[in-house]
Amino acid sequence: MALLRNLTKAEASDKWEAQLRKGCLELAILASLWEKRLYGLEILRVLEENSNLVLAEGKVYPILGRLKEEGLLQSEWVEAEAGHPRKYYWLTAAGRQKVVSMGHFWNSFAANLNQLLKPVLNGKGR
Amino acid sequence: MMNTAACNPMIDDYFAELERKMSDLPETDRQEFTRELRAHVFDRLEQVAVATEADCRSVLQALGTPEEITRQYRLERIMTRSAWKVSPIAILRTTVRWALTGVQGFSVFMVALVGYLIALSFYLSALLKPFFPLNVGFYVGDHGMTIATWPAPGGAPLLDDYFIPICIIVGYLLTLGTTLLIRFVLRRIRSLKQRIA
Numbered sequence: 259m260a261l262l263r264n265l266t267k268a269e270a271s272d273k274w275e276a277q278l279r280k281g282c283l284e285l286a287i288l289a290s291l292w293e294k295r296l297y298g299l300e301i302l303r304v305l306e307e308n309s310n311l312v313l314a315e316g317k318v319y320p321i322l323g324r325l326k327e328e329g330l331l332q333s334e335w336v337e338a339e340a341g342h343p344r345k346y347y348w349l350t351a352a353g354r355q356k357v358v359s360m361g362h363f364w365n366s367f368a369a370n371l372n373q374l375l376k377p378v379l380n381g382k383g384r
Numbered sequence: 385m386m387n388t389a390a391c392n393p394m395i396d397d398y399f400a401e402l403e404r405k406m407s408d409l410p411e412t413d414r415q416e417f418t419r420e421l422r423a424h425v426f427d428r429l430e431q432v433a434v435a436t437e438a439d440c441r442s443v444l445q446a447l448g449t450p451e452e453i454t455r456q457y458r459l460e461r462i463m464t465r466s467a468w469k470v471s472p473i474a475i476l477r478t479t480v481r482w483a484l485t486g487v488q489g490f491s492v493f494m495v496a497l498v499g500y501l502i503a504l505s506f507y508l509s510a511l512l513k514p515f516f517p518l519n520v521g522f523y524v525g526d527h528g529m530t531i532a533t534w535p536a537p538g539g540a541p542l543l544d545d546y547f548i549p550i551c552i553i554v555g556y557l558l559t560l561g562t563t564l565l566i567r568f569v570l571r572r573i574r575s576l577k578q579r580i581a
Contacts, residue, residue: 298423313448314453315447316448316452316456317448317452319417319420319421319457320456320457320460320461321456323460324460341430342423342426344423344427345423
């Protein structure tokens with residue numbers, strides 16, 4: 259985990275990568291909630307396992323707040339049996355719809371770009 | 385149960401700083417937000433039985449500085465709230481904050497500022513007319529059209545009976561127009577942001 263963070267911090271010096279990561283974070287957050295409701299740290303853990311999108315963990319919370327404000331998420335404080343209460347988030351119907359349409363967009367977007375990048379990454383043609 | 389005694393001063397300092405940075409924001413929103421962040425910090429620290437200062441430092445470091453988090457918080461708020469705001473003061477306040485984030489924000493702020501200032505000058509003209517009837521008015525002269533001049537330009541001003549209502553209506557339309565324009569731009573940028581994501 260620490261290794262991942264060091265790696266991503268070094269990469270973040272690249273502005274383009276930072277922008278791209280920022281843009282994808284919202285989709286990743288919504289997608290992480292597809293299966294079940296999660297609280298902030300659980301969302302972060304899912305993102306850590308499946309992507310290297312998160313640079314500063316605290317920044318995820320304002321985004322969650324906005325997604326809720328936009329009606330894509332709903333949230334509730336749940337008292338834990340031991341320890342302190344946690345704020346759980348889940349997708350609303352609008353949120354589920356949104357993440358599906360974002361996913362489709364992402365797929366075609368990535369496919370087009372990969373197509374474009376084929377000759378570049380194959381190192382042919384020069 | 386975890387033991388975070390070694391950490392508590394550091395955590396308190398961190399949240400005191402965060403509260404200070406967010407002090408101008410509505411209290412209920414702020415409390416809700418910091419409560420959630422605190423829960424995050426304690427969850428992270430729960431992973432170790434006795435949290436040392438070093439554990440605490442790395443948890444807070446991973447969280448980001450209060451400054452970074454506050455900046456993100458404000459940005460996200462700008463994207464939702466101000467798209468629905470109508471008051472010029474609220475619009476100006478959010479665009480000021482946004483202006484600090486880059487060229488795009490700065491240009492939106494300038495448009496808002498110029499729009500509202502021109503509107504304000506019309507309101508002021510309407511207000512000053514009764515006190516300086518000869519100086520304030522629509523005068524068409526050698527220098528083009530003027531509204532308020534010292535010394536009095538002489539000659540008959542145009543539409544003098546309607547000067548005050550015209551100024552109020554134009555001022556109002558400018559205020560409304562600027563507000564609608566800025567709200568449109570904010571929403572547009574927000575939806576663009578969503579489309580990119």
